[in-house]
Amino acid sequence: MKYSFLTLITAGAILFASCQSKSQTENSANKDSAAQSTKTEASTGTPVDVSKIKVADAKTILARKQVPILCYHQVRNWKPTDGKVGKDYIVEIQNFKDQMKMLADSGYHTILPDQLYAYLNTGAALPSKPIMLTFDDTDLDQFTIVRPTLDKLGYKAVYFIMTVSIGKKGKFVDYMSKEQIKQLSDEGNVIGSHTYDHKNFKKYAGKDWEEQLDKPTKKLEEITGKKMTEFAYPFGLWNAEGIPELKKRGFRMAFQLSTKRDEKDPLFTIRRIIASGYWSPKTLSNSIKNSF
């Protein structure tokens, strides 16, 4: 299993399709409803006490304006071997820096899962122009390039780790070590689970739950010393049948890509858009406005 996946990684372009699913944009009917009207202490980074929060009913959650969430993979310069599709998943270094600068110049404040959870369930205030940045698949450049870029802007992010790749070197991509993941966590970022080896969540049966959910959770909790409460679906693909399995294991939110949210379990089908390697900061800015 392990090796077949790493072989897949070295196949390069195939992996870049990894977090992809057919991009559909949910028509956000709630675009104009409340949300950002309130700003407060959340913007100063005061920790949110989420332990007392009761999960709101689905309708309440669905009625709140969605917080934009961006999904990134590799941040590095394109190589001649990168395929056309792959480049959607590879944001070049200067472009990434420019994208982040655009966010900062536009007044966006990054938020983390605790704040999102409190907001969606209780309507707790968020900073003005909230946004969440997420990075999938454990790529090393998320530590070497993304981390210092975000640090300069005072931004924090969520890193969804696929545990099979921790500390591995691939032909085209290297991956973060345990120590680097721990450092990201210690520095106030959030580590979430992205399964063991990126197997399609919709196909889990039998031992898959243990392999893809339980073991990775245990490993990430050992590395970070923190409880795993966030999950990102491989390829963004999910099904309603699997959601109880996530709940049973203590996850409180799960992130897909940009398909419609589940009517019953919006917290387990939170939408993200892939920030494409082809996008200029301006295109990204427009996509954020149009997609959430």
Ligand SMILES: [Zn+2]
């Ligand atoms: Zn992924």
